[in-house]
Amino acid sequence: MPSNRDIHRDFKAVDPLPLPGDLHQRLQDCFEVHQARQKRRQMRLLWLLVGPGLLAMLGENDAPSMLSYAGTGSQFGINFFLPFILLTFVLAVITQEMTVRLGALTQSGLAEWIYRRFGRKWGHLAMGDLLLTNFLTLITEFVGIVAGARYFHIPSALAVGGGMALVMAAPLSHRYFAWERRVLLIATFNLVFVPIALMSHPSWPVLTHAFISVSPQGGWSKHMILLALSDIGATITPWMLYFQQASIRDKGLMEPDIRHGRWDTVLGAGLASLAAVACLVATSVLFSHHMNTRQFNGAQFAEALTPYIGRIGGSLFALGILEAGLVAATTISTSSAYVWGESFRQAASLNRRWSEALGFYAILAGMTLAAGLVVLIPGFPLEMIVIFVNIIAVLTMPPIFLFLLILVNDREIMGSYRNTWWLNVLGITVGGFISLAGVIYAVATML
Amino acid sequence: MPSYHDSQLNSQKPEITKLLEQHQESRRRIESLGLVRLTPGLKWLMWGLRFYVVGMVILVVINVMATLH
Numbered sequence: 001m002p003s004n005r006d007i008h009r010d011f012k013a014v015d016p017l018p019l020p021g022d023l024h025q026r027l028q029d030c031f032e033v034h035q036a037r038q039k040r041r042q043m044r045l046l047w048l049l050v051g052p053g054l055l056a057m058l059g060e061n062d063a064p065s066m067l068s069y070a071g072t073g074s075q076f077g078i079n080f081f082l083p084f085i086l087l088t089f090v091l092a093v094i095t096q097e098m099t100v101r102l103g104a105l106t107q108s109g110l111a112e113w114i115y116r117r118f119g120r121k122w123g124h125l126a127m128g129d130l131l132l133t134n135f136l137t138l139i140t141e142f143v144g145i146v147a148g149a150r151y152f153h154i155p156s157a158l159a160v161g162g163g164m165a166l167v168m169a170a171p172l173s174h175r176y177f178a179w180e181r182r183v184l185l186i187a188t189f190n191l192v193f194v195p196i197a198l199m200s201h202p203s204w205p206v207l208t209h210a211f212i213s214v215s216p217q218g219g220w221s222k223h224m225i226l227l228a229l230s231d232i233g234a235t236i237t238p239w240m241l242y243f244q245q246a247s248i249r250d251k252g253l254m255e256p257d258i259r260h261g262r263w264d265t266v267l268g269a270g271l272a273s274l275a276a277v278a279c280l281v282a283t284s285v286l287f288s289h290h291m292n293t294r295q296f297n298g299a300q301f302a303e304a305l306t307p308y309i310g311r312i313g314g315s316l317f318a319l320g321i322l323e324a325g326l327v328a329a330t331t332i333s334t335s336s337a338y339v340w341g342e343s344f345r346q347a348a349s350l351n352r353r354w355s356e357a358l359g360f361y362a363i364l365a366g367m368t369l370a371a372g373l374v375v376l377i378p379g380f381p382l383e384m385i386v387i388f389v390n391i392i393a394v395l396t397m398p399p400i401f402l403f404l405l406i407l408v409n410d411r412e413i414m415g416s417y418r419n420t421w422w423l424n425v426l427g428i429t430v431g432g433f434i435s436l437a438g439v440i441y442a443v444a445t446m447l
Numbered sequence: 448m449p450s451y452h453d454s455q456l457n458s459q460k461p462e463i464t465k466l467l468e469q470h471q472e473s474r475r476r477i478e479s480l481g482l483v484r485l486t487p488g489l490k491w492l493m494w495g496l497r498f499y500v501v502g503m504v505i506l507v508v509i510n511v512m513a514t515l516h
């Protein structure tokens with residue numbers, strides 16, 4: 001059986017042309033996939049092709065998302081919210097699957113397509129929306145990193161500095177595949193919420209009943225609607241669309257890889273929903289003890305949970321929030337850099353060296369640096385940003401989702417892979433659901 | 448005389464060239480596409496959603512200010 005090194009050597013030996021760095025690396029990855037497919041090595045094929053979907057889904061289980069699930073579980077319990085969160089992940093699979101097809105068929109990112117098919121005006125507006133929401137979200141990731149680190153008495157400056165260093169060091173290999181595996185390794189730690197949930201000794205009959213409950217404990221309220229909206233924003237956000245499609249381009253997925261791309265997305269949604277539900281279940285123990293957690297951050301949740309899940313459980317919870325912030329800071333800063341490069345037709349690839357994609361890496365590092373420094377400003381209203389960032393993500397989603405729907409229905413681009421009528425029904429339902437959530441938010445705010 | 452390994456590599460060369468051609472073909476196809484023709488209904492919907500976003504963001508800012516004070 002040839003090792004990776006053998007395959008790389010073989011590729012170099014038959015490499016047909018001197019190619020730009022990113023295309024060379026991408027073709028090398030495609031060659032490995034091609035060889036695995038030819039030899040019918042299904043597990044190797046899956047190993048090579050999974051990644052963008054897993055990272056998008058686990059990356060979206062970020063610090064504000066986990067805090068949103070924690071806030072929901074501790075303030076409203078698991079009734080209604082348990083099936084509701086699972087539903088949001090189903091909606092996420094429907095939206096992300098479209099980016100898999102569009103990305104693999106065209107080897108182009110979503111931002112490039114918006115500019116190309118809708119013009120510069122719409123391209124600039126979409127890019128503006130994304131960079132604004134990404135910057136606000138990045139701030140909240142560092143808030144999560146600081147909150148998690150605080151539990152271990154790590155000073156804020158050290159936590160932020162460490163986070164920034166890790167985000168900036170991740171792409172040092174100048175190879176998308178290596179970057180992806182490194183971030184995936186950290187992202188799997190998101191599943192730490194599963195043992196935390198088990199430590200809280202949940203009642204299985206109560207859990208089963210929660211699956212079929214249609215109204216929350218304590219009834220509907222304005223605050224509950226805000227948290228529900230925040231939970232939608234914790235699962236469906238614009239950066240995920242841009243990130244997954246750009247990652248598919250950078251990874252070099254092609255038409256024959258679409259099936260595995262879909263499995264990658266479903267697998268990511270399955271693991272991320274498991275972690276999200278586990279966080280909800282773990283923190284519902286605070287709801288049972290009538291604890292007021294409205295102003296809690298990551299460390300306070302960990303401290304409040306310690307009497308019920310033990311010191312180890314509390315530490316794991318704090319580590320989970322810290323990890324969620326770190327992974328999302330990496331994926332969100334990368335998605336911003338991808339979008340900038342695709343929008344301005346600049347080199348936008350983790351397969352490129354610093355000197356070949358200076359703008360791309362400058363955006364990645366610059367956004368990380370700026371967001372990290374904002375967190376260190378004394379008196380900055382960070383809690384407000386954490387609460388509202390998920391809501392802003394939901395509210396800015398409909399126009400981008402419309403662009404995506406139009407693109408995946410475009411016969412010239414998609415050919416036989418364009419949306420079927422039932423995929424359009426599902427897509428329009430998701431779009432309608434997201435827009436309606438915004439309207440409900442507006443009505444609830446004005447009441 | 449070429450070794451067995453060399454002959455294996457030579458047999459793979461067309462496959463890599465094919466992969467490269469697929470990439471280049473895909474790129475050529477993308478480059479040939481221009482702006483999409485939008486129906487008036489779609490244009491209205493796009494502008495409607497744009498105003499929706501602006502309105503909602505203003506609402507969020509007002510909400511944040513109210514919560515802060």
